[in-house]
Amino acid sequence: MSIVFVDLVGSTRLSALIDPERYREVLAAYYQATAEELESLRGRAVNVAGDAVVGVFGLPQVHDDDALRAIRAGISIAARVGELGDALSLPVPLRCRVAVSTGPVAIGGEAVERGLLSGAVVNTAARLQQAAEPGTVIVGELTRLLTEDAVEYGERKDVRAKGFDDALPGFPVVALAPRSSRRTIPFVDRRHELRLLTDTFERAVESHRGHMITLLGEPGIGKSRMADEFLSALPSETKVLKGRASPFEEDVTFAPLAQILLQEIDERPDAPPERLQARLEEMVLSCCPSDEAGPMIVRLGYALGLGEEPRDERRYRAGEIRSGLAPFLRGLSQRGPVVLAFEDLHLAEEPLLDLVEQLVRDSKGMRLLVLCVARSELLDRRPGWGGGLGDSLNIYLEPMSPEHATELALQAGEGLDARTAELVARHAGGNPFFIVETTGMLLHEEVGLPPGAETFPEQLLPPTVQAVIAARIDHLSPEARDLVRKASVFARFTFALSELELIAEPNERALQMLEEEELLVRDAEGVYRFGHGLVRDVAYESLPKRERRRLHLALAEALSVDAETAARNPRSIAYHLEQAARAALDLDPNDRSLAERAFRSLSRAGELALDASDARAAADLCERALAMAGPRKGWGPSEATVLSNLGEARYWLGEFEGAARPLTSALEIGGAEPGIRAHASRFLGDVELSIRGNPERAGELFDQALDAARDLGDPWTLARTLLVAGWAPYWRGDLASARAMFREALAVTRDNSLGDPWAEARALCALATAVEDDGDEEECLALNSQALAIAEAKGDRFSISVAREGVGNALRRMWRLDEALPHLDQAVEAFRELGSRWELASALTSRGILHRLAGRTREAVKDLREAYGICREVKERSIVTWTASALAQALLASGDVTAARLVLREAASVANPEGPAPMIWLQEAEVWVLLAEGDSDAALDRAMELLREARDGGHAKDAAAWTWRIGRVWGAEAAGGEGEVSAARGLLESVHLQQILREPVLAGV
Ligand SMILES: Nc1ncnc2c1ncn2[C@@H]1O[C@H](COP(=O)(O)OP(=O)(O)OP(=O)(O)O)[C@@H](O)[C@H]1O
């Protein structure tokens, strides 16, 4: 065992300088501080004589690290005694000398109880102590040998003492070697899982194909530890990139990627953007070909929040980031294997999950392993996680077997007896976290063990792991306990010491104790996190409400000190105000002042999230804002605005019914305000139109939105409202009104002196679509080309691709097939990269049709099959019939009549006749399928029907098209005579619709 000998320096002088009663108080404080420090490291004070204190480590159980803990206690005591002197404002500084010496002490428990401790070790410590400089620690030879790896020592001193002949070697402690103090519990079992990980990694490296492994399991089952063990054993040339999902970042969705990039460029998130930009460039150029670096840097920059993008374009950020990340990883993996590790993926947002899967899909040729760690709830949310990927494996971690669990309890419990270890293992149900925490608690629990008991009685084990953690927190020194509680107000995964200093006065000793107990983990210099989320929760629970209110408020205020800090932290500020308000409301439900501040702050953060297209976060923030609003009957315009924003957020998330509810309430409550009316009716109108298939109601809502937008005189709102509203008359077949609205939208954007290129490009494309139905293809091409030029000037890939598809289709209808192809190729590629599925399906359909017309039947079928697959997958409702019709026609061209018939049959069963997808597309294909099936009469009947409908509906182009087709296949007579046919031809030529005149016939008669 190890002895710590502490002696006050100059106590005689001090006692002469101050009042005897005061002196006794000083001594009492000194004893108490010393005892606390000893106990906090599992030592105990056994002998107090005059102003010397003797502590012992290794009673009743000897531990391997007794000597080290004794030294740590010595250091803490020396520091604490110095602080005590300052705190008591003594006339002279209070200092002590400390010595540590190790060796056998032959005494029974009873002697200890009576404070009798003697033996050579104690004498040695007493003698060494005299040689220590005041305020420092000196140790003996054996102690030094036992702690050499962990402690840095100064030059050896030969200590001579009165009454002893020979000199004693003494070694002054200079410092603890960094991190040495943490005793890591050896890794137990999990060898099958570890082997799976290693094998998969090796397979990825050998096959040059990205692989993915997901470790799943309940909290505390050992997922993170497994991942750590695996990562730390990887060959040194492997590049490991680590990111962690956490719901409390300012940019939740891409936080894990931002962490990875920041780690690689060795910067903090709040570094100046120019520096981040420069470092990012440096990093990309160091591993990737310089001709590809430009766009990669821009796209990766989005993950770091670099680059300005207004609301309309940010929706495709995930795709942009992925299309930067994939080539970056490829570049890295050229130099050596890469492991991309994501922790706590169950907390990740959908776009990140999509991104990860897509990344693996695109990882051919990469020596890449993606290691995901998640609680099992990931599979509840994404039952198909990793499914459909060729090289993906989900592993579920089971509780430990009783043998291994006991082994872990023994390892973690430092000399715990076997029966208690078994008890702990069983009690914890084989959950390693529970085991580690329980043994951690028992290490302090000599108190709890009844005299004479050999094992720990089961009824003394706390029933839950939370209770175990609570017991461990209770056992901390008062300052450490205070600190861990205060730190618990940070909900974010890590926090900086500088942040903690805003609300506490963390001292090195308390921090070290928290680290030693593994309650806190130091990630980097000055950056900490909780060893486990539960520790934070339990610490937070034990924080009195008054304290919570005070601390959260203090943090919110510290984060709002200046405009720049506030602008960087809107969600954190809102969070702290929210938590302060919760505590305040619990304390006094009538005091709503903080709740009102929280409401404002949360709604503002929600608005900013919408601007950043972070719809999930926006919805969450709006919901939380509303929870802070008072009773519903008192709601007014501010609450209605939040309701309306909540509606918009859900709309972007594709939760249309969930959007309709708050939008309707927003109109009920705040409909009198033009801003709210314009906003809520616009989105509700679109739900009515595109989802509920109710163009009448949609039309009313759009009218209402338009009136309000005009009242507001806000050109942005007005343009966007017109851009959605125009589709109501379009689907009703009122092309003139649709065109008028899109024209007005265009005019509004052009009058906008600040410019609104996004809406301008959109208005041009919409107008082109409305023109296409009965206008001239030349005009359609011109409009789309203008849109393309605007989008290109702006560099917005999404708008560029939308315009390219329009240009390509117009060229195709004009039979300029070779010119059309590159536009459609680029649109397909861009939408694929951006991950915008709907647009991809549309562009693939456009390209598939082009391929068929150009005689490339195989390519046509391939594109159209993919397009149709996506439509089915996303439950598409407006282009599905167009896509199915094109697929059926391509199949006919390939000679597969049966498959064509099947596609039509299936599409007819999924398409909703009341929905916006026109059934006419299926009818068109039906004509050709019937013909190919040999039923020429039925085919002609159908064709005639389509001709009649086109005429009745006043669709001159369609009528001409059918007249021409019927004439060509069944003869001019059937089409009403030569005159009709040539008039049709004239019309088609005049509007440049060459496609109809030149398309190949799909079956002979
Ligand atoms: N096989 C093992 N051997 C030794 N210790 C282990 C083992 N597995 C887990 N532990 C310890 O148990 C504790 C909990 O494990 P870990 O943090 O890995 O759990 P987790 O599954 O990641 O939990 P969570 O879902 O809460 O993040 C840690 O202290 C870890 O070191």
Ligand SMILES: [Mg+2]
């Ligand atoms: Mg974990």
